[in-house]
Amino acid sequence: MTPGFPGFAPEFPGVTLERIQSWLPTIVTAAVVLGAVIVALVVVSRLLRRLAPRVHWYLFGFPLLRTRMRRSWRHLCLNADLTGTDRPTTEQLGPLLVRGRPIMPVLPLLRRIRPRSFGATAVILLHPGQVPEPFVNAAEAMAHAWGVHAVRVDARRRGRVRLTILTADPLTAKRTEAATWATGPPLKEAAMTSRPSEAIEPLASAVAVPADLAADVGQREDGQRWVVDLVTFPHWLITGATQSGKSTLINAAVARWAARPVALVGIDCKGGMELAPHAPRLSALATDRAEAADILAALVAETQRRMGLCRQHGARNIWQLPPDARPVPVVVIVDELAELYLVASRADKDEALRATTNLLRLAQLGAALGVHVIVAGQRVGSDFGPGVTALRAQLAGRICLRVNDEETVKMTLGDLYPDAVDAAQQIDPAVKGIAVTTADEAGWIRARSVYLSPEELAAVIAATAHLAPRLPGLTPPDA
Numbered sequence: 464m465t466p467g468f469p470g471f472a473p474e475f476p477g478v479t480l481e482r483i484q485s486w487l488p489t490i491v492t493a494a495v496v497l498g499a500v501i502v503a504l505v506v507v508s509r510l511l512r513r514l515a516p517r518v519h520w521y522l523f524g525f526p527l528l529r530t531r532m533r534r535s536w537r538h539l540c541l542n543a544d545l546t547g548t549d550r551p552t553t554e555q556l557g558p559l560l561v562r563g564r565p566i567m568p569v570l571p572l573l574r575r576i577r578p579r580s581f582g583a584t585a586v587i588l589l590h591p592g593q594v595p596e597p598f599v600n601a602a603e604a605m606a607h608a609w610g611v612h613a614v615r616v617d618a619r620r621r622g623r624v625r626l627t628i629l630t631a632d633p634l635t636a637k638r639t640e641a642a643t644w645a646t647g648p649p650l651k652e653a654a655m656t657s658r659p660s661e662a663i664e665p666l667a668s669a670v671a672v673p674a675d676l677a678a679d680v681g682q683r684e685d686g687q688r689w690v691v692d693l694v695t696f697p698h699w700l701i702t703g704a705t706q707s708g709k710s711t712l713i714n715a716a717v718a719r720w721a722a723r724p725v726a727l728v729g730i731d732c733k734g735g736m737e738l739a740p741h742a743p744r745l746s747a748l749a750t751d752r753a754e755a756a757d758i759l760a761a762l763v764a765e766t767q768r769r770m771g772l773c774r775q776h777g778a779r780n781i782w783q784l785p786p787d788a789r790p791v792p793v794v795v796i797v798d799e800l801a802e803l804y805l806v807a808s809r810a811d812k813d814e815a816l817r818a819t820t821n822l823l824r825l826a827q828l829g830a831a832l833g834v835h836v837i838v839a840g841q842r843v844g845s846d847f848g849p850g851v852t853a854l855r856a857q858l859a860g861r862i863c864l865r866v867n868d869e870e871t872v873k874m875t876l877g878d879l880y881p882d883a884v885d886a887a888q889q890i891d892p893a894v895k896g897i898a899v900t901t902a903d904e905a906g907w908i909r910a911r912s913v914y915l916s917p918e919e920l921a922a923v924i925a926a927t928a929h930l931a932p933r934l935p936g937l938t939p940p941d942a
């Protein structure tokens with residue numbers, strides 16, 4: 464009979480009450496130590512989260528996220544139909560061919576979960592026969608399962624999809640709201656600084672290389688700088704409802720280009736109100752459609768002259784021309800596209816046709832000849848006429864700020880990035896300047912422009928006004 468309390472029968476042979484009693488101090492000490500460690504970890508975690516969020520993320524947040532991802536992966540794949548199979552789904556049963564669902568589905572491999580400052584990245588290896596589409600559709604399900612702000616799925620590499628996991632929305636953070644012109648790291652030496660006069664290159668000595676055309680205009684949600692690069696995408700379409708942040712974005716880009724050896728031309732058929740602050744740095748400014756048609760015609764003629772120049776030197780683009788023969792790049796900014804297309808009378812029709820045809824020709828011919836088009840508008844629709852889809856096809860760079868109608872979102876993003884349409888429709892109207900934009904390596908991404916106050920913009924324009932090049936056939940606005 465085992466000594467101890469009546470009725471107590473230890474389940475494990477050899478474990479007696481005396482033994483348990485002798486272990487008790489050790490068990491209590493271990494529990495106290497464990498409790499103290501847990502409390503200390505919670506305190507350290509809370510302190511770090513407040514004082515050093517990045518350290519907190521690497522030490523606590525990321526390991527927790529990775530555990531959650533691994534633990535939920537099976538359920539997620541089963542519920543969102545992301546599984547594959549390594550067996551045939553069709554078998555012969557007597558004279559019949561039977562098709563069925565595999566009982567033992569095979570999970571795609573979730574690999575390379577790596578911490579990043581914005582969250583994490585991971586790679587999913589697809590099984591033969593799997594396509595990326597279900598993974599793109601399951602992005603929302605992944606975000607819910609892992610308790611993160613968003614999951615972006617990039618499916619451009621064969622056999623795998625890359626996940627970008629964003630733990631929070633960096634674009635709506637208060638510190639982004641207060642972003643200033645000087646905070647972003649300069650893109651390259653020629654980039655603008657907070658003291659514009661320091662960044663100005665003398666036009667004569669500057670060597671025009673394509674890289675000069677990248678304008679750092681804000682921050683992307685993955686923490687990288689948002690760059691509108693006319694080398695990667697020669698022409699851009701920007702859509703945004705009133706007060707969504709179009710002018711702010713254009714101001715940021717113009718301020719960057721203003722310090723470079725670049726000619727800026729404004730087409731602002733709303734009486735020149737929007738682009739007036741840039742006027743001193745512009746090589747030409749159209750304030751109505753008749754002027755726009757003339758300026759665009761002159762630019763088409765300039766494009767044809769450049770074509771002849773390239774032919775003469777055996778060059779395929781202006782960057783292959785010798786530096787002394789190379790013409791200055793031209794960036795044509797069209798604010799409010801609808802004003803170019805809308806017609807009320809017969810006379811309007813001819814004028815609109817002349818302006819829009821020349822704009823389309825510039826977009827078709829300009830890329831290699833250093834003539835770039837940035838087209839902005841509150842909305843873009845098929846009601847503008849057949850020319851608008853032809854123009855859109857040339858504008859490979861897309862930026863969609865908050866817009867009021869679905870058609871404009873689809874016109875801006877739907878043809879190139881169908882999965883970006885939802886993201887653009889969810890832009891919070893309360894936070895200005897947020898956009899869904901073309902991103903070279905990531906397909907599309909959310910980003911927010913830097914806010915440049917009218918005084919800062921005026922300072923940049925005043926300091927760079929003398930750099931405005933003269934273009935053949937065009938008169939600068941202040942001349």
Ligand SMILES: Nc1ncnc2c1ncn2[C@@H]1O[C@H](COP(=O)(O)OP(=O)(O)OP(=O)(O)O)[C@@H](O)[C@H]1O
Pocket residue numbers: 640703704705706707708709710711712895896897911912913914
């Ligand atoms: N990136 C940003 N960060 C902070 N505030 C911004 C940002 N972008 C825009 N805003 C705010 O939103 C206001 C409206 O922006 P903006 O004038 O650029 O809009 P818009 O689309 O050009 O409007 P409209 O078509 O009526 O001219 C600005 O005055 C500014 O206060």
